[in-house]
Amino acid sequence: MQLNARVPSGPLEKKWDKHRFEMKLVNPANKRKFDIIVVGSGLAGASASATLGELGYNVECFCFQDSARRAHSIAAQGGINASKNYQNDGDSTFRLFYDTIKGGDFRSREANVYRLAEISSNIIDQCVAQGVPFAREYGGLLANRSFGGAQVSRTFYARGQTGQQLLLGAYQALQRQIAAGKVAMYPFTEMLDMIVVDGRARGIVVRNLATGELRSHVGDAVVLATGGYSNIFYLSTNAKGCNVTATWRAHKRGAAFANPCFTQIHPTCIPQSGEYQSKLTLMSESLRNDGRIWVPKQVGDPRKARDIPEAERDYYLERLYPSFGNLTPRDVASRRAKEAVDEGRGVGEAENGVFLDFRDAVTRLGREVVAERYGNLFDMYRQITGESPYEVPMRIYPAPHYTMGGLWVDYNLMSTLPGLFVVGEANFSDHGANRLGASALMQGLADGYFVLPYTIGDYLAGADLSAVDVSHAECRKVEEESEQRLKRLLGVNGSRTVDSLHRELGSMMWDNCGMSRNETSLRETLSRIPELRDEFWKDMRVTGRGRDLNQTLEKAGRVADFLEFAELMCIDALQRDESCGAHFREEHQTDEGEARRNDEQYAYVAAWEFTGVWSEPKLHKENLVFENVELAQRSYK
Amino acid sequence: MKLTLHVWRQQNAGAKGGFETYEARDIGPDMSFLEMLDVVNEGLIKEGKEPIAFEHDCREGICGSCGMVINGNPHGPKKAISSCQLHMRTFADGDKIWIEPWRAKAFPVRKDLVVDRSALDRIIQAGGFISVRTGSAPDANAIPIPKENADSAFDAATCIGCGACVAACPNASAMLFTAAKVAHLGALPQGQPERYERVRNMVAQMDAEGFGYCTNHGACQTACPKEISIDFIAQLNRDMMRAFFTSR
Structure with a gap:
């Protein structure tokens, strides 16, 4: 396996432009000859x-929910960042880029993050044109707020339902293409495995969740x-259906x-x-703008909150971080709690x-x-x-909320599987x-x-792909493997429920x-x-039939994959012998209990190659080069 | 708490369904309604029986997956919440609870409490969008939108597409769902070019899917977890009239 990030040469702010020019194009008349899953x-x-x-x-789109509109993006509350600088408060593409790199504790790729900041403005334009009802001022222009400790107001929002409104915008654009016959939508359909032909991803095996039927789709x-894999912890803010199966199968x-141990815990x-x-249910981070966080000074204080006098309360974030106070970033606030x-x-x-x-806020503001x-x-x-x-x-x-780790991709967002x-x-x-905060939607x-x-056009224009249809031997083979796996799950017939095993895995992962x-x-x-994995395959019980809504x-099936993936998460956490961002290794902290990074040895992306369920994965390192920012210790004092 | 549940069980759309009775034991007041069902299902699985199928995902009232008629009310007895936000402290020890799927011709039962709501997606496909290609948008602040219009658009846009309005309606009409989208996009300047064609096409699709007509009962508004107002239905009707008199 070779990691080639394919980052274009040239100055940071010119990379994406240059790359867009250099990429091959697919002739408009030829686009309809390509099928994308x-x-x-x-x-x-x-x-x-x-x-x-x-x-x-030609697009085929799949989701396991009964409608495309129900994907978990819908639950995002706070907002979406963009460096529009509508507030004239000194925001810029470079500032959004810098905040994101620094917030990520210098473990992301400069070129990708800069492109993200550059594109952020177009997203807002696009969403407004689709009819997304962002918050507005009385003059009719878009409103902004500051979010998650940012020092500029660059967050666009739609009350506490920004994710819902953005997703409905995208969903409506998708429905329009379905009506136009360009996208075939398969809701209530779950991907079970990936079909690889001649070393390239060419399709998937899916299960129709209403009938239980298995089928291959190729493209x-x-x-x-x-999405992410926070549900490995069983309790998280993710929707119940969120899982690692698709990425784990791939x-x-x-x-x-890459970096599976980077999981964000929302405070x-x-x-x-x-x-x-x-x-677990998330309460928007915006609450920290006016709420004050505290615990009793005394251990095991049995009194009710209102009976604890001011002098016996410990407003620990205000005490430890006088300048950021209750608005310290998520990882710091979580750890202190x-x-x-x-x-x-x-x-x-x-x-x-x-x-x-909110007592003081009510007194101050009414x-x-x-x-x-x-x-x-x-x-x-x-x-x-x-x-x-x-x-x-x-x-x-705090509760698990988002996973920074995921499949490794190059600058083109292509994985190591062509x-x-x-x-x-x-x-x-x-x-x-x-x-x-407000960067996931972006x-x-x-x-x-x-x-x-x-x-994707650049890839398709140069790929020279052979014709593959669903009768291909590889499709048959992967379908058969999926079938056997379902049979195995149905055949264990033990005494424990899947949920009880998932809960056990979750609490083990949460504690360690x-x-x-x-x-x-x-x-x-x-x-x-x-x-635990052994116990799952020996003592778990699935009732009902395979060819049915079950x-x-x-x-x-999802928990079986979590049970394999859990090991990779721990191996990655063990390998990264430093503290950085959300990854806090107790061995590496400053005297004040802050994360201590080790840039000399760990300024890389850990990308793992699968070698077998029972064998050690192989580590590949993508060294991160910082040409435009200086690596600094984060401080919120 | 101990409760008696009467739950609608149905193998598939073609099969005959009926109520089955279950005991829910050791139920705490802080449990959500769906967590109570989880507990019952765990018990059923341990007995080797098939658990009650019901849809759910975010469990915080925004994805619109969950939906069941609880004691005759879509999403249960409390106002302005979806089934997943209902908590057991609403009930008392010894209560009997009747749980049924959404019932409407356009929502065939898939299994137990799971129904097929794809008809709602097809109503959106008929016109519930603004036709704007990616990349062709003007600057977001190029068109100021009065705050009242933006707020009204937002109020309509909060629909979660759960289908409770259909389940509540004696005619099984999808009028509130359709009107919410028509009103959301119709309140904005971006939505004007397609305004009348949109309403015509969406209403035609609603009819084609087998939803009933609206006779102003208002049950939809009461059942709606997002408290979407039937005023939007009046707006839809106004737009329909205009569409009728506007030549294509």
Whole structure:
């Protein structure tokens, strides 16, 4: 396996322009001769499918939900960044680029991040033209807010439902192409495996979730837009269906997996309330603009929040980071909350949260203003916990939220498996070791609307592909393998439910490969995962039939893949013997408990090659070269 | 808490369905309704029985996947939430709960509580978009949009496409769903060029899918988890009239 990032030469700000000129084009009349398969219909998948359809390619788009509109991008609350500088507050392409590189703790590729910042403005234009109802000022122009500690106001938003509105924009563009006959949509259909012919990605095997039928689909290129793998922790803010299957299957067929241990833990989620809990709910980060985070000074303080006097409260973020206070980046805020709870100062019945208190905000701004800013979030909180944040402080705790790691891609968003492109959260490319708020939506749409449609043309124009149809021997073979695997899942007939095994894996990963990691516990976890995997294949139970709507079977297939992928995550976390961004190795911290990077030895992307489920993966390094920024220690003091 | 559930079970669209009774034990007030069903399903799987099929994904009220009629109400007894946001503290120990799928001709049952809502996608395909090619957009601030219009567009655009409006309607009409999209795009300057063609095509598709007509019951508005107003239906009707008098 060779890693070639294919970063164009020349100055940073000219690279994308130059590359666009140098790429081969597919003649407009020839585009209809190419078939492209897109898996996933979130921001990246829907925008890519719609745009490729508009260009004239034949697209087949797949999603496991019953409609393309339900992909998990829909749940993003806060906003989308763009360096429009509409606020005249000193924003620029270079500043957005720099903030993103620095926020990622210098573990991402300069050229990709710069292109993302460059394209960010076009995304806003495109979305507005589609009718996305962004927030506006009274003069009719677009409103912005600052988000996640950024020092400029560059975030565009649609109340607390930005992801929903952007996704509906892309979904509508996609529906238009479906009506035009350029995209064939396959909802309620899950990808089970990848078909590789002559060393190139040529198709996928899918299962129709309504009937259970297996089928191959082939094309000239395959695009994965299948999101992240936070659900490896069982409890996360991701939708229940989010999974690693598509990317893991592609990895097993030859695509390198990059930085799997970079997982983002979001600081403001509602703490777990019981064993039965099925998912965690995120409370928008914007709450930290006015809420104050604290825990009692005294360990195990039994009093109610309101009975604890000011002098006995520890506003720990304000104490430790006087200049950023409650607005420190996600990784720092999360780690400090964990620390407080680990010390026994956690709040709530289960002592598993910290307070996010709006008492002072209500006093300062009045209840009405607070309601205007956060009313819908407060309602949502009360719905879930039965408590009103106007009366008592919210309880929050960090939860898995986003995965920076993903399939390795070059500058063209192509993986190490030729013909396989990866977009959105599914790839590793732009966020390094930590993602900034309001940047996920930006990246998903940049990849889908403005990057992939160019780069895939360059591949198709020069690929010289042989004709492949679904009767090809390789399709038959992969279909048969998928069939056998489903049979195996149905045949275990043990005593444990898939959920109980998933929960066990999740808590193991959360404790040992979550917010902080160390060598001893990672090694121990690595010995326990194969045991759990064994137990899964010996004692798990799937009821019902294969040729039917069978949600237990769907779940079992996804958990089986998580059980393989978990090892890679731990191996990667073990290998990266430094702390950076969201990856906190307890062995590497400053005296004040901050992450200590090791740029000399670890300024690289770790891209793993699959060698077998029971054998060690092979590490390939893409060294990161920084020509335009100086590597600095992040400080939020 | 201990509850008695009467749940609609149906093998597939062609099969005959019926209610089955289950006991839900050890249910806590902080559990969500879907978590309560998870607990029941875990029990069924352990007994070697098939769990109750129901759709769900984000479990925070935004994806629109979940949807069931609970004690006669789409998404249950509380207003302005979807099924996944309903919590068990709404119920009391010993309660009997009846759980059914959305019932409408245009939503055939796939299995148990899972129905096929692809008809809603086809209504959007008929015209629920603004035709703008990627890359051909002017600067986002080139056209100022009065805040009221933008806010009204947003209110309509919050529809999550769950189908509760259809399930609530005695005519199984998809009028609120269709009107929400027509009103969202119609409130914006970008949506004007296709405004009348859009409404014509979307309503025609709605009819073709077998949804009923709107007779102003207003049940849709009550059931809507996003509290979308039936005022938008009036707007749709106004646009339909104009479309009728406008030659193509």
